Amino acid sequence: MLESLQTFDATLLSRIQFGFTITFHILFPALSIGLAGFLVVLEALWLRTGEERYWRLLRFWTTVFALSFGMGVVSGIVLAYQFGTNWSGLMAKAGQILGPLLSYETLTAFFLEASFLGVLLFGWKRVSPRTHFISTVMVALGTCISAFWIMASNSWMQTPAGFTVRDGVFYPADWWAIIFNPSFLVRYAHMLMAAYLASAFVVAGVAAWYLLNNRFVPLARPMLALAFVMIVPLAPLQVIIGDMAGLIVRDYQPAKLAAMEAQWETGVMPLRLFAIPNQQAARNDFEIGIPKLGSLITQHSFDAPVKGLREFPPAERPNAAIIFWTFRVMVGIGFLMLAIALAASVLAIKKRLFTSRWFLRALTFASPLGFVAIVAGWYTAEIGRQPYVIYGLLRTADAVSPVTTGDVALSLTSFVIFYSAVFGAGFWYLARTIRSGPVEVALPAVPVLGNRPLAGMSPAAAK
Amino acid sequence: MTTWIDADWLTLFMAAMVAFAVGMYVVLDGFDLGLGILFPFADDDDQRDQMMNSIAPFWDGNETWLVFGGAILLSAFPLAFSIILPAVYLPITLMLLGLILRGVAFEFRFKHHPRVRIWDIAFAAGSIIAAFAQGVVLGAFVQGIEIRSAPSYQYGGGQWDWLTAFSMMTGVALLCGYALLGNTWLFWRSLGTLQQKAKAWMPVLLIGMLAAIGAISVWTPLMSPAIAARWFDFPRAFAFAPVPLLTVACAWGAYRALQKAPSVVPFMLCIGLFFLGYSGLAISIFPSLPPPSLTLFEAAASRQSQLFLLPGLIVLVPLILIHTWFNYRVFHVKTDEDSYGH
Numbered sequence: 001m002l003e004s005l006q007t008f009d010a011t012l013l014s015r016i017q018f019g020f021t022i023t024f025h026i027l028f029p030a031l032s033i034g035l036a037g038f039l040v041v042l043e044a045l046w047l048r049t050g051e052e053r054y055w056r057l058l059r060f061w062t063t064v065f066a067l068s069f070g071m072g073v074v075s076g077i078v079l080a081y082q083f084g085t086n087w088s089g090l091m092a093k094a095g096q097i098l099g100p101l102l103s104y105e106t107l108t109a110f111f112l113e114a115s116f117l118g119v120l121l122f123g124w125k126r127v128s129p130r131t132h133f134i135s136t137v138m139v140a141l142g143t144c145i146s147a148f149w150i151m152a153s154n155s156w157m158q159t160p161a162g163f164t165v166r167d168g169v170f171y172p173a174d175w176w177a178i179i180f181n182p183s184f185l186v187r188y189a190h191m192l193m194a195a196y197l198a199s200a201f202v203v204a205g206v207a208a209w210y211l212l213n214n215r216f217v218p219l220a221r222p223m224l225a226l227a228f229v230m231i232v233p234l235a236p237l238q239v240i241i242g243d244m245a246g247l248i249v250r251d252y253q254p255a256k257l258a259a260m261e262a263q264w265e266t267g268v269m270p271l272r273l274f275a276i277p278n279q280q281a282a283r284n285d286f287e288i289g290i291p292k293l294g295s296l297i298t299q300h301s302f303d304a305p306v307k308g309l310r311e312f313p314p315a316e317r318p319n320a321a322i323i324f325w326t327f328r329v330m331v332g333i334g335f336l337m338l339a340i341a342l343a344a345s346v347l348a349i350k351k352r353l354f355t356s357r358w359f360l361r362a363l364t365f366a367s368p369l370g371f372v373a374i375v376a377g378w379y380t381a382e383i384g385r386q387p388y389v390i391y392g393l394l395r396t397a398d399a400v401s402p403v404t405t406g407d408v409a410l411s412l413t414s415f416v417i418f419y420s421a422v423f424g425a426g427f428w429y430l431a432r433t434i435r436s437g438p439v440e441v442a443l444p445a446v447p448v449l450g451n452r453p454l455a456g457m458s459p460a461a462a463k
Numbered sequence: 464m465t466t467w468i469d470a471d472w473l474t475l476f477m478a479a480m481v482a483f484a485v486g487m488y489v490v491l492d493g494f495d496l497g498l499g500i501l502f503p504f505a506d507d508d509d510q511r512d513q514m515m516n517s518i519a520p521f522w523d524g525n526e527t528w529l530v531f532g533g534a535i536l537l538s539a540f541p542l543a544f545s546i547i548l549p550a551v552y553l554p555i556t557l558m559l560l561g562l563i564l565r566g567v568a569f570e571f572r573f574k575h576h577p578r579v580r581i582w583d584i585a586f587a588a589g590s591i592i593a594a595f596a597q598g599v600v601l602g603a604f605v606q607g608i609e610i611r612s613a614p615s616y617q618y619g620g621g622q623w624d625w626l627t628a629f630s631m632m633t634g635v636a637l638l639c640g641y642a643l644l645g646n647t648w649l650f651w652r653s654l655g656t657l658q659q660k661a662k663a664w665m666p667v668l669l670i671g672m673l674a675a676i677g678a679i680s681v682w683t684p685l686m687s688p689a690i691a692a693r694w695f696d697f698p699r700a701f702a703f704a705p706v707p708l709l710t711v712a713c714a715w716g717a718y719r720a721l722q723k724a725p726s727v728v729p730f731m732l733c734i735g736l737f738f739l740g741y742s743g744l745a746i747s748i749f750p751s752l753p754p755p756s757l758t759l760f761e762a763a764a765s766r767q768s769q770l771f772l773l774p775g776l777i778v779l780v781p782l783i784l785i786h787t788w789f790n791y792r793v794f795h796v797k798t799d800e801d802s803y804g805h
Contacts, residue, residue, distance in 0.1 A: 067570050073523055074566035078559045080530050084537070084548025085555050092615065095541025096768040103534040103772060107779040110527045115786040118520035118794060126793055168615065172767045401549040402611075404622045411556040418560050422567050429574045 011400045013408040014086040017415060019382070021078050024419050026378060027371050028072030033147060033192065034199020035065040036140035039120075041226060043136050047129060053219050060219075060438035061203075064430065066121050069113075071426050078415075086408065090389055090399035094170040097163060097178060098153050105149035113142035144192065151191055155184040157390050158381070159252045170390070183248045187381075190245050193238045194377065197337060198370025200230040205367020206434050208360040216437050221354050224363075228344045228353070235341040239334055243297075249384075250298050250306075253391060256384035258309040259320040260327040261294055262287070269294030269306040277320035282310050318384045326379040333373035340366060473773070474763040477539035478752070480776055484535050486741055488528035490644070490734050491787075495522045497645020499565050499590020500638060501664070502583065510657045511583060517652050519569060520794045524787065526562065538772055542616050542762040543752045549618040550608045550753075551600045551625050558596035564589030591638065598637030602630030605744060606686060607755040616757070629682060636675030640737065643668040647717070647730040658725055665721050665729070672733075673714055676740050680707070683747055689755065690747045703746055710739045 039061055046054035080102070083091055091098070119127055119135040127135070162177025163170045172178055204227035210220035249257045262277040262284050263269050270289030278285045292302045299306065309317045340362070347353045385391050389399045495518040505511045537544040548555060568586035575582065603625035611619030646668050649661040684691035694703060713735040720728040752759035763769070 067574070070523070070566060070570040073526065074563045077526065077530055077562060080533050081548065081555055081559060084533070084544050085552050088545035088549045088617065091537060091541055092545035092617065095537050095544060096764045099534065099538030099541055099544070099764070100768055100771050103531070103538045104775055106527065106531040106534050107775050107783070110530060111524070111779070111783045111786070114524035114527045115783070115790055117523055118790050122520045123793065171765050172771065175767075175771050401545075401552070402617050402619075403549050403552050407552050407622055410553070414556065414560060418563060422563055425571060426567060429571055433574065 010403055010405045010408045011397050013405060013412055014400050015396065017086065017408060017412040018079075018082060019379075020412070021075065021082065021415055021419070022378070023375055024423055025072065025075040025079055026374060028068050028075060029143065029146070030195040030198055030371065030374055031068040031202065032065065032072050033140075033143040033195035034197075034202075035061060035068060036136070036143045037196060038199065038203060038226070038230075039065060039136050040140045043133050047133060053222060056438045057219055057223060062121065063433055067426065067430055067433065069117065071423060075419075075423070084401075085411075086401050086403070087389075087399050088401040090394065093168060093394060093399070094157075094390060097156065097170050097172050100172075100175075101149050101153040101156070101179070105146055109142045109146035109149065112145065113139050116142070147191055147195070148188060151188040152179045152181075152184055154381075155187050156181045158187075158385055159183040159248070160390055160393060165393070170393075182252060183245070186241060186244045186248055190238070190241045190377075193234055193241060194370065194374050196230060197234050197238060198374055200227045200234070201337070201363075201370045202367050203227040204231065205364050208363035208367075210437065211354060212357065212360050212364065219438050224354060228341070228348070231337065232341045232345055235334075235337045239338060242331070242334060246298060247300075253385065254307045255309065255312045255316060256318055256323070257298060258307055258312075259318040259323050259384055260380060261298070261306065262320045262324040263294070263306050264308045264310050266308040266311060267305050268292055268303060269298065271297060272324075275324060277324050279317070279319060279321055282314070282317075315387060318386050323380045323384045326376040326383070329376040330373045330380060333369050333376075336366070336369065337373075471760065473766070473769045474539075474760055477535075477763065477769055477772070478750075478759050480780075481532065481536050481539060482741075482745060483780075484528055484532040486738070488525070488532050489741070490737055491525035491528055492522070493641045493737065494518075494644040494648040494730075495525055496565075496590045496594045497641035497643065498648065499586050499645075500594060500642040501645050501649070502587040502590070504660075504664070506656065506660070508578060510660070513653055513657050514649065515569065515572065515586070517648070520790070522566070522569060524790065526566070529562075535772075535776075538768060539764055540752055540759060540762040541764055542757065543759070546608060546610055546616065546618050546757070546762075547604060547753050550620060551603050552622070554596045554599040554603065554625055554630075558593050558600070561589045561592030561594075561596060565593065594638050594641045595634040598634035599625060599630045601637060601744075602627070602633030604753055605633070605683060605748065606630065608753040610753075610756050629686065632678060632682065636679060639668065639671040639675045640740075643672045644730070644733050644737070647733045650721070650725055651727050651730050662721055662725075666718065669714055669718060672736060673710075676710060676736070676743075679740070680743065683744075687747075687755070693747060706739055706743050706746070710736060713739065 039058065042054055042058040042061065045051075046058055083098075083102075116135040116138040119132060120139050123132055123135065156178055159182040160170075161181040162172065162174035164173045165171070204224055207220040207223035207227060210216045211224065246257075249260070258264075259277075261269060262272055262275045264283050268291075270287075270291045271293035272284075272287050272289040275287035275289075276285040295304050295306060296302050309320060343359060344353060347356050347359055353359075387395050387397070389396045498514050498518055502511060502514060505514060533544070536547075564585045566589070568582045568589060572582035572586065606627060606629050608618065609620035609624065611617055643665075646661050646664050650658060650665065653661060684694055694700060713732045717729040717732040717736075720726065720732065748754045750758045750760065752762050
């Protein structure tokens with residue numbers, strides 16, 4: 001890391017700024033994607049059964065969703081404009097490909113979310129339950145469409161396809177190939193699963209915390225059960241999709257794979273459980289591993305060699321010391337989630353899911369883990385593609401804006417101070433909302449569904 | 464592809480879309496930023512709640528136009544995007560910080576019991592900072608951006624090029640304009656003492672807005688001979704003569720409408736004022752993007768990018784407009800009947 005101290009230039013500071021702002025940002029869309037899906041489930045349950053507990057859960061999680069969504073919107077605008085302020089080289093060269101993808105994100109997702117969000121948050125008394133439900137579905141759909149375009153553009157930069165280059169500028173040649181580039185579908189699925197899992201663990205953690213403290217028990221039980229309806233199938237599925245993502249890295253970004261595994265020499269690879277990679281000397285100062293298992297995982301064969309980082313010139317080697325560990329954090333959490341899913345299944349069969357105190361306590365601690373995994377995964381993907389921003393084609397150093405180091409230092413400092421204060425407060429309000437819990441909200445006085453007066457209060461009674 | 468789609472026609476259409484998106488942003492987020500600018504002048508929490516509630520369902524949709532404006536500028540004119548943004552690095556950063564501050568204030572303000580002042584201050588300060596910074600960006604853009612053409616087109620000026628007397632003036636001008644727009648919204652959608660206040664503020668703000676438009680109109684031709692020639696060369700000048708005349712007519716109409724029952728009329732006429740000022744700027748700089756040395760035809764993306772965007776723009780933008788209109792209908796209530804009830 002010492003050599004980077006001397007090169008604290010606009011490029012490095014811009015990378016730090018982008019990394020910093022996206023680390024905060026990504027938490028909110030991930031939570032919004034997951035919670036929007038959860039709101040759809042809760043509202044559907046409420047409309048079907050008319051049970052008050054679903055109504056209260058729906059209103060409670062809507063409040064949490066609103067906070068998360070609001071913070072996602074404002075932190076997202078920052079990213080959109082940073083593409084221009086800090087990465088104008090990238091935009092001048094690849095704007096004709098990345099720009100239309102981002103435009104379609106706005107056209108198909110942001111406006112959909114924004115249009116229906118007002119009804120979702122404020123429209124309980126203004127529109128029919130059916131219109132409200134449609135609005136919730138639209139917002140949830142919008143969050144997934146947004147992720148679609150963002151993952152398409154990011155994946156295109158990882159595994160570029162469908163373009164031609166003239167005078168250093170990237171021109172679109174085949175939009176289908178650009179969007180459905182080799183890594184897109186798997187990475188999109190991986191990200192969506194991650195968002196749903198991370199959010200489900202938040203819901204499970206909150207429910208567990210209520211159960212431990214004997215609060216809102218009739219509400220916390222369905223909450224916990226619903227969270228595991230999500231977690232039990234998704235946790236194993238995510239491991240399989242993660243493996244597929246790994247195979248794509250192996251095929252398209254061999255240097256990234258070598259850095260993730262701290263593999264310096266080409267050969268049969270052990271599964272390194274612990275290592276201290278030394279970038280300068282191009283070796284590991286220390287390592288413990290299980291022989292041949294790394295080859296089995298990445299090549300699906302015990303004897304297949306894995307290309308080592310030494311086969312790449314030093315300037316082309318991603319930083320193994322960082323992504324070896326970020327990758328392990330992500331994978332470790334993935335398997336921990338799998339273990340929790342298995343434990344929950346066993347406890348559910350034994351009918352002890354709601355009462356096993358050690359398990360509930362573990363769940364409260366596990367609630368932020370999904371987000372740690374998401375951030376660690378992103379660091380692995382993004383640091384692992386260095387020194388390129390468009391893999392193999394455009395170097396990060398050629399993508400940066402012609403701005404002064406002073407400018408970027410100033411903006412970075414302001415973002416750090418602002419984000420700490422503002423999003424610090426945001427997390428505090430989130431925690432407070434969760435602490436006070438799903439308090440009573442009067443059932444909606446829905447006078448009509450269609451033109452028929454409702455019998456009683458519940459919309460289900462009108463069916 | 465078919466030959467009847469002329470590349471220049473498409474480029475002009477894209478330029479019109481960028482102008483439209485930015486214009487929609489200015490009007491829509493303009494009035495809710497304007498409410499933030501007027502926020503410190505409200506009498507009590509009740510009035511502040513009314514103000515906040517009247518825009519709570521809309522602000523997020525309004526800000527979406529800012530993202531859209533940026534995205535469409537990037538797609539259709541990637542060179543312009545990559546030259547303009549580094550040129551206004553610090554004002555854009557300032558705008559982003561302002562937008563964060565006021566954006567989160569919407570959520571945080573109602574979460575805090577008992578009330579704390581800090582989110583009121585954050586909402587007002589964030590709105591003022593964002594509005595001023597946007598005005599500075601506008602000024603820096605109009606006064607011209609230095610470009611280096613070798614090895615490739617990029618921003619060629621310095622760190623502080625944007626900081627001029629002109630850009631400070633346009634910053635204040637936009638503050639005035641947004642405050643006026645926010646005030647006409649209040650006059651239309653609030654009740655009781657707040658509405659009375661809005662009525663009382665209006666003449667001052669109208670005069671401020673006219674002064675701002677006047678100052679920009681005089682300053683820009685003085686600053687640039689090309690702009691002067693555009694406006695004062697006969698006989699073309701006759702074609703543009705309606706712009707200043709309509710401006711005065713709109714302002715007068717807005718003032719007259721105040722004397723009658725509260726309605727949407729002053730709001731609409733102020734949108735008219737913005738539209739005229741905006742058209743004036745467009746007449747001044749067309750077809751530069753960014754002024755002075757690059758044209759929008761030079762900055763345009765390739766045909767493949769434009770054609771890919773075209774169906775999305777033609778199909779989705781009208782849908783978005785219809786839905787925006789629907790949303791303003793659903794939440795069309797006088798503000799004190801409603802509350803921040805999510």
